[in-house]
Structure formats: C-alpha cells, structure tokens
Amino acid sequence: MTADGIVGEFLALKAETDADLLAMQCGDFYEFFAEDAEFVGDELDLKVSEKSSHGSTYPMAGVPVDDLTPYLKALVERGYRVAVADQYETDDGHAREITRVVTPGTLLETTDPTARFLAAVVAVDGRYGLALADVTTGEFLVTTTDAAAEVRAELHRFDPAEVLPGPTVRDDDSLPNGVGTDAPVIEYDDAAFAPGRADRRLREHFGEGVLDSVGLTDRAGVAAAGAVLAYVDETGVGVLDALTRLGTYDTGDHLDLDATTQRNLELTETMHGEREGSLLATVDHTVTSAGGRRLREWLTRPRRDRDVIDRRLDSVAAFAEAALARDRVREVLDDAYDLERLAARATSGSADATDLLSIRDTLDTLPALADAVADSRLAESPLPGIVDRPDRETAASLRAELDAALAPDPPGTVTEGGLFRRGYDDELDDLIDRYEEARGWLDGLADREKARTGITHLQVDRNKTDGYYIQVGNSETDAVPEEYREIKTLKNSKRYTTDELAEREREVLRLEEARGDLEYELFGELRDRVAGHAELLQDVGRMLATVDALASLATHAASQDWTRPEVVEPGPLVVEAGRHPVVETTTDFVPNDLHLDSDRGFLLVTGPNMSGKSTYMRQAALIVLLAQAGSFVPARTATVGVVDGIYTRVGALDELAGGRSTFMVEMEELSNILHSATEESLVVLDEVGRGTATYDGISIAWATTEYIHNEVGCKCLFATHYHELTALADHLPRVENVHVAVAGDDDEDGDITFLRTVEEGPTDRSYGVHVAELAGVPAPVVDRSRDVLDRLREDRAIEARGAGTGDGGTTQAVFDLGSGDFRTDGTAAADDAATLDPTTETVLAELRETSVAETSPVDLMTRVREWQDRLDDGD
Numbered sequence: 121m122t123a124d125g126i127v128g129e130f131l132a133l134k135a136e137t138d139a140d141l142l143a144m145q146c147g148d149f150y151e152f153f154a155e156d157a158e159f160v161g162d163e164l165d166l167k168v169s170e171k172s173s174h175g176s177t178y179p180m181a182g183v184p185v186d187d188l189t190p191y192l193k194a195l196v197e198r199g200y201r202v203a204v205a206d207q208y209e210t211d212d213g214h215a216r217e218i219t220r221v222v223t224p225g226t227l228l229e230t231t232d233p234t235a236r237f238l239a240a241v242v243a244v245d246g247r248y249g250l251a252l253a254d255v256t257t258g259e260f261l262v263t264t265t266d267a268a269a270e271v272r273a274e275l276h277r278f279d280p281a282e283v284l285p286g287p288t289v290r291d292d293d294s295l296p297n298g299v300g301t302d303a304p305v306i307e308y309d310d311a312a313f314a315p316g317r318a319d320r321r322l323r324e325h326f327g328e329g330v331l332d333s334v335g336l337t338d339r340a341g342v343a344a345a346g347a348v349l350a351y352v353d354e355t356g357v358g359v360l361d362a363l364t365r366l367g368t369y370d371t372g373d374h375l376d377l378d379a380t381t382q383r384n385l386e387l388t389e390t391m392h393g394e395r396e397g398s399l400l401a402t403v404d405h406t407v408t409s410a411g412g413r414r415l416r417e418w419l420t421r422p423r424r425d426r427d428v429i430d431r432r433l434d435s436v437a438a439f440a441e442a443a444l445a446r447d448r449v450r451e452v453l454d455d456a457y458d459l460e461r462l463a464a465r466a467t468s469g470s471a472d473a474t475d476l477l478s479i480r481d482t483l484d485t486l487p488a489l490a491d492a493v494a495d496s497r498l499a500e501s502p503l504p505g506i507v508d509r510p511d512r513e514t515a516a517s518l519r520a521e522l523d524a525a526l527a528p529d530p531p532g533t534v535t536e537g538g539l540f541r542r543g544y545d546d547e548l549d550d551l552i553d554r555y556e557e558a559r560g561w562l563d564g565l566a567d568r569e570k571a572r573t574g575i576t577h578l579q580v581d582r583n584k585t586d587g588y589y590i591q592v593g594n595s596e597t598d599a600v601p602e603e604y605r606e607i608k609t610l611k612n613s614k615r616y617t618t619d620e621l622a623e624r625e626r627e628v629l630r631l632e633e634a635r636g637d638l639e640y641e642l643f644g645e646l647r648d649r650v651a652g653h654a655e656l657l658q659d660v661g662r663m664l665a666t667v668d669a670l671a672s673l674a675t676h677a678a679s680q681d682w683t684r685p686e687v688v689e690p691g692p693l694v695v696e697a698g699r700h701p702v703v704e705t706t707t708d709f710v711p712n713d714l715h716l717d718s719d720r721g722f723l724l725v726t727g728p729n730m731s732g733k734s735t736y737m738r739q740a741a742l743i744v745l746l747a748q749a750g751s752f753v754p755a756r757t758a759t760v761g762v763v764d765g766i767y768t769r770v771g772a773l774d775e776l777a778g779g780r781s782t783f784m785v786e787m788e789e790l791s792n793i794l795h796s797a798t799e800e801s802l803v804v805l806d807e808v809g810r811g812t813a814t815y816d817g818i819s820i821a822w823a824t825t826e827y828i829h830n831e832v833g834c835k836c837l838f839a840t841h842y843h844e845l846t847a848l849a850d851h852l853p854r855v856e857n858v859h860v861a862v863a864g865d866d867d868e869d870g871d872i873t874f875l876r877t878v879e880e881g882p883t884d885r886s887y888g889v890h891v892a893e894l895a896g897v898p899a900p901v902v903d904r905s906r907d908v909l910d911r912l913r914e915d916r917a918i919e920a921r922g923a924g925t926g927d928g929g930t931t932q933a934v935f936d937l938g939s940g941d942f943r944t945d946g947t948a949a950a951d952d953a954a955t956l957d958p959t960t961e962t963v964l965a966e967l968r969e970t971s972v973a974e975t976s977p978v979d980l981m982t983r984v985r986e987w988q989d990r991l992d993d994g995d
C-alpha cells in the first residue's frame with residue numbers, strides 16, 4: 121500500500137471517531153500519523169520520522185504492537201482519549217477498523233490502586249441524576265438529588281477520571297467545567313441521556329426487573345446510568361461485562377461534606393495536594409490496594425446512620441483488642457490480590473494465566489481468613505458474619521477448578537501453550553504426549569546419529585530459517601550417510617537434513633501449533649467461566665477490602681491509643697483530652713477538651729495567631745468525621761452526636777497560598793454554609809471577613825454569628841481574630857467563649873509561651889504585635905505598633921469607614937468596644953471619632969489594613985517610617 125494510502129486510511133478512520141488520537145495497526149506496529157504523530161512525539165518522547173508519499177511527507181511515530189499498553193496508559197492518564205484501529209486479514213489482503221476507544225474513565229490497564237470512576241450527570245424534571253462506574257472494579261452507583269451543591273460534593277468525593285455531562289447540565293452555571301473536578305469533560309451523544317432509551321439499555325444489561333429491585337425510579341438517575349452504560353459499551357469489547365450490578369445510594373445516608381470541606385480537612389490530600397500528611401495517609405495501614413480504596417471511601421463518605429457506624433465500630437473494637445488475631449488476619453490478607461480488578465480483567469478478556477492464578481491464590485485465603493476470625497475475641501463481633509457473606513462453597517469450587525487447570529508457573533502469553541496442568545483435558549494431554557514423543561525423538565537424534573555413524577562433531581539444532589538440521593564439522597563431512605541432504609555450508613561445518621527429520625520436524629511444528637491453539641481455546645473457556653463468577657469475585661474482593669479497612673482502623677487505634685467514641689443520635693459533642701489525628705503523629709501534642717451541647721452550641725475561639733485555634737477546630741471536625749466513618753478517635757473519651765453534615769471555611773491566608781481569589785470565594789463559601797447547614801450540622805469557621813476591610817469584616821462576622829445562633833442553631837466553632845466578637849457571648853445564650861491559653865505577658869518582657877490548652881472564656885487581648893515580633897519584624901516597627909495599639913485601646917471606639925465609597929470613605933458606624941455594639945448613626949460616629957485629625961486617621965486606616973503576616977519586615981519598616989513622617993508633618 122502506498123504511504124498516501126496508509127495515511128489516507130488513517131485520516132479517514134480518524135474522521136470516524138471523536139477520540140483525540142488514533143493508533144492504527146500497521147503490521148507489527150501501531151502507528152500515529154500527521155498531527156497525532158507530532159503530538160505523541162512530544163507527549164511520550166517518541167521518535168517521529170517522516171513518511172513520504174506523492175511529494176507530501178507526513179510525520180509518523182509508532183510503537184511495537186506488544187508495547188502499546190503502557191503508551192496508551194500514559195496518554196489516557198493524561199486525560200486523552202485514544203482510539204485503537206486493529207488490522208485483520210480479509211480474503212484479499214487486510215483491512216483495519218477501530219476496535220476500541222480507551223478513555224480515562226474506561227481504562228482497564230491501570231496500575232493506580234485508587235478507584236477510577238466514570239461519571240455522568242444529567243438533570244431531568246429539575247432533579248439531578250449522577251451515575252458513577254468504575255470499570256476496573258465493577259462498582260456502579262447511582263444517586264439523585266435536587267441540589268447542585270450535592271452533585272458537586274459527590275463528584276469531589278468520587279474524584280472521577282472522566283465526566284459526561286448530559287445535554288441539560290452543560291450550560292448549568294452551578295456545575296461549571298466538569299462540575300468542579302479537573303477531570304476531562306466529554307460531550308457525549310445527547311441521545312444516550314434520553315430517559316426512555318437509557319431505561320431500555322439498563323434493563324437489557326442488568327435484567328428486566330433491575331430498576332424496581334434497586335429502587336431506581338427517578339428518571340434523572342436512569343438517564344445518567346444509561347448514558348454511562350452506553351459510553352462504556354462504545355469504548356471496547358467486554359468492558360461492559362465488568363459492570364455486573366447496579367447499586368443506588370441516597371446522599372442522605374452519608375454525611376454531607378462539601379467539596380471545600382473535604383479539601384480543608386485534608387482528608388485525602390493536603391492543601392498542597394500531597395497525599396502524605398492527609399488524614400487518609402495517616403490512618404491507612406491497609407495491606408491491599410482494595411482495602412486502601414475502601415478506607416478512602418469511608419473517610420470521604422462517613423455515614424449518618426448509627427446502625428452502620430456502630431457495626432463498624434464493633435468490628436474495629438474487636439480487632440483493636442485482639443492484636444494477635446488482627447495480625448493473623450492482616451498476614452492472610454497480605455496474600456490477597458485485587459479481586460475486583462481481576463474480575464474486570466476476566467470479563468473483558470484481558471486476564472492471562474497469572475491473573476487467574478492470582479484469583480486462585482486470593483480465593484485460597486478464605487479458609488484461613490475464616491479461621492482467623494473464628495478467634496474467640498472476634499467471634500462475638502460482626503467479623504465472622506462479614507467474612508461469611510460471599511458464597512464460600514462456590515468460591516472454593518472455583519478455586520479448585522483453577523488449581524486443577526493451571527500449571528504452577530505458566531508463561532506470560534496465552535498463545536504458546538504451557539498454561540495447563542496434565543490431566544486437565546484429555547485431548548490436550550494426548551497432544552502433549554505426541555508432542556513430547558516427537559520432541560524426544562529429536563532430542564535423542566544427535567546421540568543416536570553419533571553412535572550410528574561414528575561422527576563425533578555432530579549436533580542437532582533448530583533456527584528460524586533452516587528449521588531443524590544436523591550439523592557436522594568439516595573434518596567429518598566425508599563420513600555422513602547418503603540419506604543426509606546438504607542444506608547449507610558454513611565456514612567450519614555443513615548442515616544437513618533427512619526425510620525423516622523433515623517429517624518429524626513438521627510433526628513437532630504441527631503439534632506445537634495445535635497445542636497452542638487448543639490451550640488458547642481452553643484458556644478462553646476457563647477465563648469465561650471465571651468471568652461468569654465475576655459477581656462472586658467482586659463480592660469476595662469487597663469483603664476482603666472491608667476486613668482490611670477495619671483491621672487498618674484498629675491497627676491505628678491501637679498504636680495511637682485512640683478510643684471508641686460513643687455515638688449518640690442526636691446529641692452533644694463532648695471530647696475529653698482530644699487530639700488532632702494528623703498533628704499528633706508529628707508533634708508533642710497538648711490534648712484539649714471540647715464541650716458542645718444544646719446549651720452551648722456555639723464556641724467563639726480566640727487566641728493569638730499560631731496558638732492552635734485552627735488545629736483545635738479541625739480536630740473537632742475530624743473527630744466527628746472519624747466517628748461517623750466507624751473509626752476510633754484520638755481522645756481519652758468522646759461522645760459524638762451524629763451530625764448530618766460538616767461545613768468548614770478557613771481563613772484568607774490559607775487560601776492565598778492556594779492562589780484563589782480571596783474575598784469572593786470566602787463569601788461564596790460562607791453563603792453556601794449558611795444555606796446548607798441545618799440544626800443537625802457542625803460548622804467550623806476559621807476566620808470570616810478577613811479578606812476585606814476590617815470593619816466590613818467585623819460586621820460580617822458579627823452577623824454570621826447571630827444568624828447561625830438564631831436561625832440555623834447548629835453546632836459551631838468559630839475562630840476569629842476580631843476580639844470584639846467575644847462580647848457576643850454575653851448577649852447570645854448559646855454562644856460561649858473559649859481561648860487557647862498563653863503563659864507570660866507580652867507587656868513586660870515580650871516573652872510568651874503558647875500552652876495550646878483550650879480554656880473557657882475569651883482571650884484577654886490581641887497578640888498580633890507579639891507574633892510580629894516573634895516573626896522577626898524589626899523592633900522599631902514592633903514598638904511603634906504597640907503605641908498605636910494602645911491608643912486604639914484607650915479610645916475604646918473604632919470608627920467604621922466605608923471602603924473607598926463615594927467621597928473617599930465615610931464613617932458609617934462606630935463599634936463601641938465597651939458595649940460591644942455598633943452605633944449605625946453616621947453623624948454620632950463622626951463625632952466620636954472627631955478627636956483624630958485626618959492625617960492620623962488615614963495613617964491608622966492604613967495601619968489597620970496592613971497585614972503583618974503578609975508583609976515583609978523591610979516593607980513594614982519602610983511603611984512605618986513613612987507613617988511617622990506623615991504624622992510628624994501633620995503635627
């Protein structure tokens with residue numbers, strides 16, 4: 121075929137697919153041409169050569185057929201969709217067609233142990249449907265909700281590899297690009313989202329009664345699930361079969377954790393995007409990758425229902441006490457492979473003999489696991505029931521079948537034979553006997569011929585071009601018998617064949633081929649039988665993952681001296697000697713108490729910067745989250761009233777580090793919290809209003825406190841550097857002050873120590889200046905700041921200035937430190953503040969706006985000098 125022909129064919133196939141790239145088989149290579157070649161050349165560092173035809177040249181890059189997988193994986197994991205066109209023989213030569221499209225959400229060949237979900241979102245009749253499928257494990261979940269925020273939160277939790285927004289949500293502003301994830305977003309066929317068609321597709325795949333049996337009645341859910349099925353079906357042969365069952369869940373079963381909160385609490389990665397230092401990395405002692413996935417799922421989707429929570433806690437408690445049995449269980453699990461993934465490889469036809477042996481070995485762990493949980497200390501726990509859940513008899517017979525079938529050390533390919541044990545199949549045994557007999561004849565030929573002819577330099581060998589031959593050294597070629605036919609002359613020897621050798625050779629080759637074919641066929645049948653048990657394998661895989669995750673939680677609890685929380689519904693949050701689960705592993709942690717109940721549901725947390733406020737509050741949120749995930753918690757004792765959601769927002773400083781625009785984001789988050797939180801929620805606010813001018817900030821913080829206290833009525837921890845807010849505790853019955861204790865007094869020698877213990881009552885002053893000093897801000901700046909601060913304190917009144925409105929900032933309100941009230945009468949305020957001349961006022965305003973933490977010492981010094989100059993001039 122001409123280059124033009126090949127490139128032309130490539131371009132024609134490329135036009136058929138909406139994949140980003142096309143890999144087209146050309147004999148022993150998969151080739152990329154034209155733009156695709158340049159692209160993969162850059163992305164994968166492949167050598168790009170030129171293919172010329174009819175005066176045009178085209179870039180071309182190729183990979184050997186057997187090496188395609190890693191390249192595909194690399195491209196797909198970077199978010200590209202790659203179509204693969206295979207070559208097949210036809211009567212008149214060969215032809216090519218696209219056989220599969222590999223996409224991020226349907227990539228089977230992944231080595232990444234975390235789940236890879238394909239998500240579809242759609243809105244029908246004002247409701248959202250969300251379907252999530254992980255083809256690598258067969259997990260397939262559907263949920264529906266009225267709230268876009270819930271869709272966003274779910275997507276953040278599942279962290280999909282690819283998102284298919286339906287036609288009705290593509291322009292939905294509340295679900296921007298990929299609904300808030302950074303996964304690739306595919307505009308998939310509108311028709312696949314049509315509820316009627318989706319409905320039919322689901323019934324065809326899962327069986328007529330499926331929608332009723334899983335309670336999926338909502339058209340939005342049906343539409344989303346149907347679209348996922350259609351998409352998976354299009355991407356490749358056999359992948360769809362891994363989706364053996366449909367599951368629905370109610371977002372109401374799980375704790376509401378919005379996307380921001382998941383990030384703020386650093387559940388699976390830190391604010392800097394690293395796994396190390398996250399809650400998951402800290403508590404993860406699982407020994408299997410499936411167990412790791414399960415633990416991640418629990419931490420990102422804690423429960424709301426006490427039954428499930430208590431059942432997990434019962435198992436964790438049993439494991440925590442029975443250290444020996446736990447170790448045995450973990451040792452057994454250590455031998456288990458990722459059964460959910462292996463099941464998917466079996467259904468898609470990509471499992472090889474080693475994979476089937478891994479399945480056998482994993483099934484092999486079941487009796488040992490059952491033994492281990494029969495330990496007297498675990499016997500009363502839910503564990504024996506969990507281990508017993510999958511059908512152990514079927515599992516045992518499947519295991520026995522695999523064991524009887526497969527050779528102990530099979531080759532890496534499934535086409536060359538050597539896969540099966542003797543005794544598995546009579547026809548195969550017969551072939552192997554004949555093959556070995558023929559091989560035996562060949563193997564013994566050299567010795568027999570030496571003896572027969574007396575030639576000493578005689579050997580029998582085989583190569584690609586000559587096949588089997590007899591080789592005789594030049595010195596003895598005169599002695600060869602007459603039936604030897606010479607086929608080649610070498611420098612020191614000659615090669616011969618004989619009729620009998622040629623005949624035997626043909627027989628060996630024929631038997632070899634027949635054996636390969638038969639084994640391939642038998643292997644396909646065996647793999648299909650294994651695939652037929654996909655659901656069982658997935659059950660066993662999930663069970664093993666669950667036991668691993670439970671044992672992991674117990675391991676951490678035992679090593680860090682965590683305690684079983686008493687989970688009550690509804691109820692207070694009372695923690696004695698609590699710790700932060702992550703910080704305690706790297707720091708000599710000072711435990712502290714926490715008490716939130718219906719009489720004191722709102723704590724204002726004050727204290728100097730860096731004293732531990734935010735740690736204290738996150739610790740509270742994490743203790744609740746861990747408890748509802750079914751874990752022990754870092755505390756001496758803990759009573760945890762189940763909450764329906766945890767909502768957090770953290771200060772502007774942290775956000776700046778993340779490069780997000782501050783005040784708008786802060787207000788959006790606050791707005792989301794105030795809308796979403798209910799009486800049953802836990803809200804953690806770490807600074808509110810910091811991103812704007814001081815008095816705007818105080819006002820917003822103030823009003824937020826009142827609203828949460830009066831309207832929402834949830835549990836709330838609110839850390840603020842607006843010391844003024846502490847006055848609210850006197851006026852609002854459920855608001856109490858706590859502060860992080862500090863020893864020493866900065867007025868005398870500037871020497872204070874953070875005690876990190878949280879005590880009742882407000883902190884008695886602001887320590888900002890002290891922190892500036894600790895941070896190395898030059899002494900003149902610090903001294904001058906103290907002066908200014910004192911003057912502010914003495915005045916006892918802070919004038920609230922409008923931020924840059926109209927006539928250069930008018931006084932809008934006066935906050936009176938004494939009464940803790942705003943006076944909104946602008947005139948009166950102006951009177952109160954009239955003691956200061958305009959220059960001083962401006963300097964003070966600038967001083968207030970200056971963030972000590974965010975300004976370098978040199979800049980601070982320059983600014984202070986400038987202020988001093990201006991104040992001197994103003995005198």
Ligand code: ADP
Nearest residue numbers: 703708709710728729730731732733734735876
């Ligand atoms: P704040 O929110 O008051 O600025 P942070 O909570 O960020 O303070 O804590 C400041 C530092 O103190 C962090 O490095 C944190 O790890 C440490 N820290 C906080 N609480 C404790 C504690 N109870 N025991 C030991 N170290 C703590």
